[in-house]
Amino acid sequence: MLKNRTLTIAITGANGFVGRNVGRLFTKKGIQVINIVRKNRTISVQSGTLLISDDLSEKYLVKRLKKCTALLHLIGQGKQTVEDDYEKVNVGLTKNAINLCKKAGIKKIIYISGLGVHKNTTFGYFISKFKAEQEIIHSGLDYTIFRASYILGKDDPLSQILCKQIKNGKITIAGSGNYRIQPIFIEDAGEVFLQSIFNKKFSKKIIDLVGPQTVTYNCFIKDSIYRKKIKIEKINLEDAYRNALHGKNSNFGIDDLNILVGDYVGNHKKLQKLTNIKFRTYREILKAGCLS
Numbered sequence: 001m002l003k004n005r006t007l008t009i010a011i012t013g014a015n016g017f018v019g020r021n022v023g024r025l026f027t028k029k030g031i032q033v034i035n036i037v038r039k040n041r042t043i044s045v046q047s048g049t050l051l052i053s054d055d056l057s058e059k060y061l062v063k064r065l066k067k068c069t070a071l072l073h074l075i076g077q078g079k080q081t082v083e084d085d086y087e088k089v090n091v092g093l094t095k096n097a098i099n100l101c102k103k104a105g106i107k108k109i110i111y112i113s114g115l116g117v118h119k120n121t122t123f124g125y126f127i128s129k130f131k132a133e134q135e136i137i138h139s140g141l142d143y144t145i146f147r148a149s150y151i152l153g154k155d156d157p158l159s160q161i162l163c164k165q166i167k168n169g170k171i172t173i174a175g176s177g178n179y180r181i182q183p184i185f186i187e188d189a190g191e192v193f194l195q196s197i198f199n200k201k202f203s204k205k206i207i208d209l210v211g212p213q214t215v216t217y218n219c220f221i222k223d224s225i226y227r228k229k230i231k232i233e234k235i236n237l238e239d240a241y242r243n244a245l246h247g248k249n250s251n252f253g254i255d256d257l258n259i260l261v262g263d264y265v266g267n268h269k270k271l272q273k274l275t276n277i278k279f280r281t282y283r284e285i286l287k288a289g290c291l292s
């Protein structure tokens with residue numbers, strides 16, 4: 001096994017929630033981190049080297065990434081716009097990430113797909129994630145693809161939505177709230193990514209990145225607001241989707257709702273067996289105040 005200090009990992013989408021946190025974790029372990037970020041953005045990355053790139057195709061990147069053992073490809077978006085649709089960002093930039101690895105001699109790519117993605121999926125976000133997975137699988141590179149449930153930590157996208165609602169004194173639950181999620185702690189996810197670089201058992205695999213507890217959204221919300229005076233309001237699914245479509249009074253986008261009510265659960269036992277990590281439960285994460 002390589003010593004951490006001889007290890008260099010490149011991260012695309014390094015300025016996002018997962019990238020910022022994992023970059024910090026890797027740096028703490030003595031790993032050299034190269035953060036690839038977009039230009040003209042407020043940069044929240046706190047450690048490692050910064051490289052600016054618009055679409056990962058700039059020639060100068062190749063020389064700067066030659067020493068990297070792996071690329072953690074985290075660029076992705078869960079909402080599309082006319083300028084930046086799923087095909088362009090989730091599929092197109094994955095193709096560019098693969099080309100970059102090949103040109104720079106980076107042998108391993110790690111990608112975060114979504115829990116529930118499969119070949120018969122019918123909605124846009126999952127289709128783009130599936131196509132990105134296929135690009136990676138057929139790239140000839142070594143890879144690990146993680147199909148992730150909600151990754152929790154300070155400022156994760158779900159907690160941001162909940163914090164906003166908590167500040168306003170009311171949390172809205174779309175539909176029954178009986179759909180399940182399987183949250184995983186960001187620091188545990190970081191450990192998993194690291195192991196996936198060295199452990200051959202992760203080679204050319206698709207693995208569910210899910211925490212040890214499966215919980216209904218109702219229950220997760222109740223635990224999140226434990227002892228706080230916050231009202232919980234149920235709205236019917238039709239209204240929730242209509243609000244999301246019109247973009248008004250909506251905390252979630254259409255595809256956020258698809259993922260949430262999709263009731264996607266995965267195989268934690270397999271991840272546990274592969275990594276031997278003592279994964280934190282969502283209750284431990286909430287109790288430790290890791291989200292506030």
Ligand SMILES: NC(=O)c1ccc[n+]([C@@H]2O[C@H](COP(=O)([O-])OP(=O)(O)OC[C@H]3O[C@@H](n4cnc5c(N)ncnc54)[C@H](OP(=O)(O)O)[C@@H]3O)[C@@H](O)[C@H]2O)c1
Pocket residue numbers: 012013014015016017018019037038041054055073074075076077078084089093112113114115148149150151152156157
């Ligand atoms: N967080 C979760 O619970 C979760 C669950 C399942 C899967 N995932 C996947 O994990 C990956 C990282 O998630 P995250 O939570 O860190 O998301 P995030 O906070 O939204 O970060 C996404 C990153 O992608 C970059 N990006 C988006 N569109 C781009 C574009 N057109 N060109 C270049 N860069 C672009 C963003 O750049 P800027 O910083 O410049 O905006 C940002 O750094 C994503 O692929 C996501 O789908 C996350």
